[in-house]
C-alpha cells in the first residue's frame with residue numbers, strides 16, 4: 654500500500670479488541686506503529702490517508718452505533734455511519750444535511766462519525782456542523798479514564814484519543830444551516846461552511862460560524878461571532894465583507910485564494926440567512 658506521500662507500507666497485524674480498554678491499551682503499547690480502524694474509507698484510500706500504520710486496531714466490536722436523546726441533548730455513538738446519521742429522524746436536520754454532503758451512499762455506508770472527526774481533514778463534511786452545534790466528544794484516555802472535551806479543543810490538540818461518542822448539547826431554538834461547494838456531488842469539498850444562532854426577537858444570540866477549505870483544518874470564526882452577538886442579522890453583503898477580511902485561504906488546484914475568500918464570505922452569509930429563514934427549532 655502507499656500513503657498520500659507515495660511511500661510504500663504494509664499492514665502486518667490486524668487486531669480485533671472486544672473492549673474499549675483493550676483497544677486503548679493496544680494503541681498505547683503499539684505507539685507509533687498502530688492506528689485505529691473504523692469504516693476504513695480514509696485509511697483504505699491512497700488519496701486521503703496520511704498514516705502508514707504497520708498494525709491496525711479494529712474498532713468494529715468496540716464503538717457504539719446508538720443514537721439516543723436525554724435531557725442534556727443528543728448522544729451519537731462514534732461508530733454511527735454517516736448514512737445512518739443522514740436518515741435518522743432523531744438527529745437535527747442540519748447534521749443529517751452534513752452527513753448527506755459526504756460523497757455517495759457507498760462511502761456513507763462505511764464511513765463513521767468518529768472517523769470523520771479524527772481524520773480532521775479540511776474537507777470533512779461533518780466538522781463545521783458539529784462545531785456550530787458546540788459538539789462535545791466523549792473520549793477514552795490512555796490511562797483508562799474517560800473525559801469530555803469540546804470538538805475544537807480535541808482537533809486543536811491533534812486529536813489522537815479514541816472518540817467514543819459525540820454529544821450535541823440541547824439548545825432550544827437554535828437555527829442552523831450547512832453547505833458544501835465542490836466541483837461535482839461526488840468530489841470532496843472545496844469549501845464547507847456551517848452557521849447557527851439562537852434568535853432573540855430580532856437579535857442574533859450565541860452565533861457559531863465554521864468554515865473548511867480556508868486553512869489546513871476547520872476554522873471557527875470567533876471574531877465574526879463576536880461582531881454578530883446581540884445585533885440584528887446584518888445583510889448578506891456586510892457578512893460577506895467581514896468574513897472575507899478574516900479568512901486566509903491558499904491558492905490550490907481547487908481554486909485561487911481570491912475565489913475561496915469570496916466564496917467563504919458568501920457561503921457563510923447564505924448559511925446565516927438560510928438559518929434565519931428556517932423557522933423550525935432544530936435543536937429544541
Ligand SMILES: Cc1cc2nc3c(=O)[nH]c(=O)nc-3n(C[C@H](O)[C@H](O)[C@H](O)COP(=O)(O)OP(=O)(O)OC[C@H]3O[C@@H](n4cnc5c(N)ncnc54)[C@H](O)[C@@H]3O)c2cc1C
Pocket residue numbers: 688689690691692693694695696697698701704712716731754755756757760763764765766767768769770771772774776777778779813814815816817839840841842
Ligand atoms: C471516494 C471517497 C470520497 C470521500 N468523500 C468524502 C466527503 O465528501 N466528505 C468527507 O468528509 N469525507 C470524505 N471521504 C473521507 C472519509 O470517507 C471520511 O473522512 C470518513 O468519515 C472517515 O471515517 P472512517 O470511519 O472511514 O475512518 P477510518 O478510515 O477508519 O479512519 C480515519 C482516521 O480516523 C481514525 N479514527 C477512526 N475512528 C476513530 C475514533 N472513533 N477515535 C479516534 N480515531 C479514530 C483512524 O485511526 C484514522 O486515522 C471520502 C473518502 C473516499 C474514499
